Amino acid sequence: MTTLICNCNRTMPLDVPALGRALGETLTEHTTLCRREAPAFQQAARSGDDLVVACTQESRLFVELAEQTEGSPPLDVRPIHFVNLRETGGWGREAQQATPKMAALLAAARLPEPEPVPTATYKSAGRLLVIGPLERAEALATHVADTLQVSLFATGGAGMQARRYPVIAGRLARVSGWLGAFDVSWATDNPIDLDLCTRCNACVSACPEGAIGLDYQIDLNACKSHRDCVKVCDAPGAIQFGRDATEHSERFDLVLDLRDAPAFTQHALPQGYFHLPASADAAAQLSALLKLRELVGEFEKPKFFQYKAKLCAHGRNEQLGCNACVDICSASAIQSRLDSDAKRNQIEVNPYLCVGCGACTTVCPTGALSYHYPSAPDQGRRVRTLVSAYTKAGGKAAAVLFHSQQAGSALISDLGRAASLDKSINGVPARVLPLAGWHTASLGLEVWLAAKAWGASQVWVLATGEEAPDYVRALGEQMAIGNALLQGLGYAGEHFRLLHARDARDLATLDADLRAAPAATVAVPAAFAVQAEKRATLELALDHLMAHAPQRNETPIALPAAGSPLGQVLVDANKCTLCLSCVSACPASALLDNPDRPQLRFTEKNCVQCGLCVKTCPEDALQLQARLLPLDARKQPRVLNEAQPYGCIRCGKPFGTLKGVEAMLGRLAGHSMFQGAALERLKMCGDCRVIDLHTATNESRITDL
Template sequence: MPETAPSGMTPEAVEYRSRGRVLFIGAAAMWAPWLQRNDWPEPLQPAFLLLDDIPVAAAARTMRAAGQTISIQGHLGTYRVRLDDGRDVAAELLGPGEVFDLIVDAGDPPQLAREVAPFGYFAPLNEGRDLADVVAQLPEWVGEFEKRRYFAYRDGLCARRGGGREGCRRCVDACPAEAIALRPTAVEVDPYLCQGCGDCTTVCPTGALSYCWPPPTESLSRWLAALEARPAAPVAIVRARQPAEPGDDWQVFPVHSVAACGPEVWLTLLAAGAAGVWLQRAGLTAPSVAALEAQFGWVTALLRGLGYRRRGIGWLEQLPEDGPAALVSEPVSPAVVESKTDQLHLALARLTDVAPQRLASVPLPSPAPLGAVAVNADRCTLCYACVSVCPTGALQAGGESPRLGFVEAACVQCAQCQSQCPEAAITLEPCWLTDAGQRRRLRWLQEDEVLLCLDCGKPFGSRRLVEQVAARIATHPLFADPRQRRRLYLCEDCRIRDLAHD
């Protein structure tokens, strides 16, 4: 449960208040012995929502929901429960404006099918727990509690900043607590539902979501200092409450959340001389395991593409049998920086510099946050929709010239440009360009002739764009007059004057 609140709240915490109003959900036969109970411990206030119409004697407040869909929203201290016929369960059982503090859901399956349930929601059958044990522990969930705010969110870095509806949603898909909601130009994280698993921070390509307990820079600096004394030792990252017991040749770094330690951390440790970075899988949810294994995939492909034959990253439970040896021959600790993307690039630059093999580019599988975009020259009209939604400035307009520029070092493969291109002209190419100068260089993906206004001669746009628009409207009745079609080839000022003349 959340920690008991101290006398002073901090901005890094959120507070819960529970008065003991409990809703029990399930079949009448399952709750029959409890329905007649009249000696509930203070301060519990029980109410029952029965999922069938089987008659049963009840001393407690009871409501039927046979055949109804049940909607549950909220968290410890604020649960709102509604039926699909519009009835508010708390209003009917407790009174207008009331809510439930706790829910014990004995439905099979439970109403909330989440890998990580909100605080105060219990599904004994799903959790394999004894019903009586859960009920006996309910008084411990009455009072005032606080929980750390595990994450920090900077919307200026978010890959949804451009307003894309089908672009980056990696944090939403990864969250096992369903604490993250999509918004048109950002995401919204409910700090009351978040329980600090850290999946969102690992899959976030830009670092818009970061873990802040403790801050990643603090942990990584401490780990690099410990590694300097034993650079050839493997590293185990384990849960603080479930410590592993590797041998004396190991560096063991306990953390609150294994899933919050992502590729920028693993690769920094490898560049600093670690013989491997191994994560403890025990205790992780299925979504956390899937999110981390997706990251393992592209990191492993990158290391192999650079010629590293030793397996550098994986689960602690699947260790290779060969003895410890540093992955790199010349370990150097990269600087520790605030930016997740910069930290990743610093580590990769070092691993590339001392790599056994140096390809011009290493192809990577998705969801690697590194790579290029390819533009179909026959489709692209230089409308710059991609530029307007790119959250990192990887795609840039050409200023006075109609052309599209790209800086690979800034691209995080968020797919905003691909999803928002009206001509379907963009595809993603996950890869690692090994030449640092080439990564940082602005290169032009598409260029076109500047169109000059027919009246004043001022340059005002791309010839390709205007001619494609002209071709599309050629048979439209509103543009049957040649003079109307001619206006497409005028700058904005001349077009207004020509309309005024009519």
Template sequence: MNDRPGIDWVQEHRNAAARAAALAVAPPPPSDSLQTVAYTSAGKTLIIGSAEIALKCADQLCGVLPVTVLLTSPGGVAAQPAPRSYSALHCSEIQVSGWLGAFDARWRDAGRGVLRREGRFDLVLDLSAIPLIPAHQKPHGYFAPGSSEPDIATAIGELAQMIGEFEKPKYFRYKDRLCAHSRNGQTGCTACIDICSARAIASAGDLVRVNPYLCAGCGACTTACPTGALAYAYPGAPYTGDRLRAVLASYKGEGGLDPVILFHGAGHGTGLVSALDANSEGQPYGMPARVIPMELHHMASTGIDVWLTAVAYGASGISVLVTESEAPQYAEALEDQMGMAQEILSGLGYAGVHFQLVRAATPGGLGEALANAPAGIAPQQSATFHVAQEKRNALDMALDHLFRHATLQPEYVPLPPRSPFGAIAVDKGRCTLCMSCVGACPSSALMDSDTAPQLRFVEKNCVQCGLCANTCPEDAISLLPRMSFADTRNKTVLLNETEPFCCIRCNKPFGTLLMIQSMLGKLSQHSAFQGNLDRIRMCGDCRVIDMMQSNSPEGGGSHR
């Protein structure tokens, strides 16, 4: 007898049958070949640690791999019955960076003053109490097992196998034209850099650079990216969308109610889900039949675009499993996105809670959390569209369907700060229409006009990166995070305009009336313009001519 209270067992059995049918129709992964990243290892191994542990590990590996040992403990090297076949050096200030087949190490020899040495290695066994590479997701070929003897033994076993050619998928695609990282020396979006647990992403001027050798394939950068410049490719969102559409349509067709998609990562996540599912019968907190597990390569590889698409397809909720093996910043980012997605659904009148971040380390903890799995309202008519590869386009299709079938249809839904959707407010009293914001905008949300001094805006394109506000010399721009459903969302709207100003010498338009008035106020005491304020009213060419004529022995002063 099952002692879970408050369960409609007739519907529970119907849901279980519907779930089984749904999981059976999930489409296979796409056959498209992915780009790969290749590694080459000759097995040259660096071991770092105290003499007591590091030398024992070196003795085990030296018959299989070429080994160098950097000893971090003081004192001499203990004598051994036979000479060593490897170098063992007492060192300090050790630094390591790189990846499988390309690790660079630098160190200072103990007792040798300022002498520094360096070397390149294929593999690293770091036995330090605190790993020398602090990234949560360690590079391939780098092992930091700590002091646990079983973990050290496992690492030694894996190291012995790491000679030869290796490859992994290139997990991401990067479209630099969409990147909102930086413009004109001003930093805008750093979401991908901040969240990467492998430290594989770095600033590269106006763009970012992703090191494919360090990338571990978690996909968190693509989830956090507001523009879709970084897109997940293992597999892409269109395949995940196909899975969701097929699974949810089958579940509904078989009479299942209130389906919840449980996204979980492979490995530890799959282990927890499988253990809970296998032992649900008779347990107080088993796997609810309406919860449909869906494995991802990593739980952080999907976000608001896929989640809202799932709701549009008919899901009552989305649960995402976070285990102890994932980087802590992932949970924070997913919570932010869930809060934003819930604000949108609530603003449209879809009642209930639709999103749940499940933190669990045991099957029992997972089952207890899923007892309160989301049960929000979904559209009565399920969507049938295919998920687009472009993130913003995929989100637009989901939002369009959700809006058309919503009980409330507001023009705007306010969103929390840092949301990647919204508008800007321009203080017309301060704005001089210098157009620096237009030059800084990475997404073509801000535009000028070829025919008149106008600042124009398309809200759909805005990613709230803040580059316009950071660039504005008059501090005239502020961000308005919100989701717009207004008719003007995809239209060009006028934010500010003024009269053009014509050069007082040649009558050529070269600026705006507001800009010239501002410059007159700010530069009237500048040495270059004292007594020559009319030069501010001249275009660049005429200003130079006027200065040259004034400095000439025959100069006749300013010309108007």
């Protein structure tokens, strides 16, 4: 591994010997690596070693240099890792104390690339449908018609006289799909058939009410049935009143929607769909048109998620339990698939609609949905490397700042640059470790708690306004749970916090937020790694944090109910008949029976608070309580309810509960089918019931003979 660092024309202090010791590598300090000292980069590129360059501003230049340097391995064989030391601390007021942070950022950059993930493929031939008023639709179509095959769906307006593009009109029923596969459905019931219309305008001139516009559709509310239009259109025969409505559907690769109300209501619009209402500014229009021109061909994107149906707590026997992922998905990519006939109790994720936010994996209590780009172990490895390298280099009270790769990284850079120019701005503090991810919602409570167990003081998430409102809400709920949990264990301070900043106008607020006081840290950092199974990571973190808690707490810690993956089930013993329907419904084996006696048992560690047991219970005897029991007892089964067994009146063998059998007898006592001997058989076990019925049948036959 070769690491190249540069002080950017001596604008930031670098303790090169200390950084070298932290990385176990001899480092050379450069002053203008991207200019006069570029041969040093080329020499390192030719060496074939894995390469880390501590500069993101000139990453494009370094990539070009590597490609032009003879003997340098191709970038797809040996990628270059770039890391930003300058704006993340080198230009801040605490730059002199930022050596541990720089060592941590460099150590994380040296980690190997995550394993590649499966992909979803889009295929687009460039068939574009523009929906909107004709004049605007045609004007925008001229900018892409040389690249795309344009069709127009008219919603009024006056089009050009020349027929440049195919025009569809009618009642638009539905637009669904994604890039390369948009299905559009509409009904045509207007008297004018656009396929026959020659645009001679004779009907427009002849209509006394002015009910026919230059979109060549008749406003039936204004029409007084003079039928002058029919007379003047005699030759083409394009106008026919009383035409039966005809349903149509067609597939397009791209959709440009100019209406004020979009065809899709979700926050994250499908790939290939662009919404440009009349209020859209010139920049938005230009951006959409440029993107449309690029969307012809075959495209791949990562399959961001991995789904394990056996862990899913979505439902059982058409009973809906956990619906967290379906409710939070901003792309409408997750659908419920509860089907008792097909024995499906799952959710279904559409990889073509998924945008990779990872919010579903964050709110999933079981880990049935896990983030895969990169995977949880890979993300955890980065966090652990950051915190441990920072601590090893002498850093104290690390605060991990998780942000998005685009908007978040831009804000961090803006803050660092502002600190170098504006004395009122401090910049990123020396203890704050920025960590970029594909999306801020892709890391959740189990990784945050793991970071605390590894020795971090705080975990912050930077929201930039690009997130769906539900994502912000869910992250806030998860943070409230984490803060309550740690404070209940005696760790003082605010451990998790959601920061908000949209653009340069918010830099002063972000600067102040980053200077918050540290929270308590764990006395002994943990050594475990993030596991592929979410609950396994959560338990490892909880075990370590409880074992090293500042105060020994044997009292259950109350947690916010919203989004809690931890808690217990409460049973009303007066209502519970021990039918054990809840046991068969529980997807996590938290509720158990006892084969030897009528008991309902519960293992709190396994409970994911999905609510399936509550919805399944026929007696309405159960409820959930979010909490953490900070004892080893949470891992052991305990009895929630038990009852006196009911013994068979014939052989004495227990086959139910006294309460349950008596309730059944009471309900059936007045039924005509359960009188006399039939009622008595209900007091027998299954074997004796069969024997008694067989005996009675034989006696009846003997009597008849």
